[in-house]
Amino acid sequence: MQGGNEPSFWFNVGRRSTGDIIFTTQGTKLIYENQFIEFVNSLPEDYNLYGLGERIHGLRLNNNFTATIYAADVGDPIDRNLYGSHPFYLETRYFEKGGNGSKTPLKQSELQQPSLGYDSKPTGSAYESRSHGVYYRNTHGMDVVMKPDHLSWRTLGGAIDLFFFDGPSQPEVTKEYQKSAIGLPAMQQYWTLGFHQCRWGYRNWTETREIVETMKAFNIPMGKLVLT
Amino acid sequence: MAPNAGAADSTAESYKRFKSQWMPGDVQAALDWFSTAIMSRSSFLQASTLLSSFLALTSGQTPISSSDGGWSTTLAGTPTSFRSVFTLPASADQGVDQIPNIYDPEAVNAQDVCPGYKASGLEQGDRGLSATLTLAGAACNVYGTDIEELDLKVEYQSKGRLAVSIVPKHLDASNQSQWIVPEDLIPRPQAEDSSEGTDLKFDCK
Numbered sequence: 001m002q003g004g005n006e007p008s009f010w011f012n013v014g015r016r017s018t019g020d021i022i023f024t025t026q027g028t029k030l031i032y033e034n035q036f037i038e039f040v041n042s043l044p045e046d047y048n049l050y051g052l053g054e055r056i057h058g059l060r061l062n063n064n065f066t067a068t069i070y071a072a073d074v075g076d077p078i079d080r081n082l083y084g085s086h087p088f089y090l091e092t093r094y095f096e097k098g099g100n101g102s103k104t105p106l107k108q109s110e111l112q113q114p115s116l117g118y119d120s121k122p123t124g125s126a127y128e129s130r131s132h133g134v135y136y137r138n139t140h141g142m143d144v145v146m147k148p149d150h151l152s153w154r155t156l157g158g159a160i161d162l163f164f165f166d167g168p169s170q171p172e173v174t175k176e177y178q179k180s181a182i183g184l185p186a187m188q189q190y191w192t193l194g195f196h197q198c199r200w201g202y203r204n205w206t207e208t209r210e211i212v213e214t215m216k217a218f219n220i221p222m223g224k225l226v227l228t
Numbered sequence: 229m230a231p232n233a234g235a236a237d238s239t240a241e242s243y244k245r246f247k248s249q250w251m252p253g254d255v256q257a258a259l260d261w262f263s264t265a266i267m268s269r270s271s272f273l274q275a276s277t278l279l280s281s282f283l284a285l286t287s288g289q290t291p292i293s294s295s296d297g298g299w300s301t302t303l304a305g306t307p308t309s310f311r312s313v314f315t316l317p318a319s320a321d322q323g324v325d326q327i328p329n330i331y332d333p334e335a336v337n338a339q340d341v342c343p344g345y346k347a348s349g350l351e352q353g354d355r356g357l358s359a360t361l362t363l364a365g366a367a368c369n370v371y372g373t374d375i376e377e378l379d380l381k382v383e384y385q386s387k388g389r390l391a392v393s394i395v396p397k398h399l400d401a402s403n404q405s406q407w408i409v410p411e412d413l414i415p416r417p418q419a420e421d422s423s424e425g426t427d428l429k430f431d432c433k
Contacts, residue, residue: 004432008344008364011432013390029344030361032394033372034406038338066330137416139409143330154329159407160394163417166427167388176388180417 054084133165194223384423
């Protein structure tokens, strides 16, 4: 399978080792305007996508859902855009191992092994999985429109700057993304790992001090007190 | 809860009450489905939040709203009534009636009306390929102005990483910042010494 020009420009990203196509824009159009860019990639039925934060949502993204990426400080809206902007997804695909080394793609709903991935003897599994990552380095407002068999990336500007990470395990994808694109999380000072006391509406120093004294009186270790 | 219960809670309580009082349901709803197209209401949210916390702090009491849209409360033992004075015009509340594309059944689907691109001048290199993309028909200009010519660049950056970039062909100092994310803002992953043994494969021919 190849990318091409018919009916208009499209491309594939695949794996040499297995021939899997992990990303394809076949049958869709590239739209490239000064205030709107859209491209579309097909996905297998019942796909397993993780990421595209920040939002309050199940870990595995819904297959009919719009992930809006636009940093906003609006309380805790379920399923909506939040503080962080992470135009990155990790996709996991499952395969059933056949006799002569064949691998048949499987939907997640067809997996019959509740302990998948946590077996003490993983060699006994009838399945294997491969993961890859896609990072879209674009800082403009973005909608990632997920439909049951494809995904549309829409941004309000900028350029297309895509990065594909081959994995093929989840930890490898995550490491590749962190080490090359966003960097590792900052090392935190010791006290930040402690207990943080916070409440809206401490009025003054006397009241705040009382909190500290009370914590002390009850032997509750406290790493920080937040004044708001 | 009795007004001015003395505890710090009264501040938080009156803040909450003010918040629900002064943030009409429709504004809250609009904020809840805040999407890339909706921005105008956030400033009102900030203004009303500031106003309510200010009032909560100064009065330390539980004001009561009256039918004419103002409040009355007791300040230092004196019954006082006052009306809302917005630092923003009240019309800021109204905003523009907008519906995000993803919820608008009448929004034009760019896939239906735009021509796409054709690739030409494909050049294979050691670490990838490049090509020119040219608009494949009449511009659709559906949500902006179509860019006629684009540069496609594919780079095998390391064993496990492939980069695909598509940028307008004609970029210079005057329009660079509109398209290209500055390196100092978010560094771009750079090609490593070798991409030998990569499992990834790009195809467009």
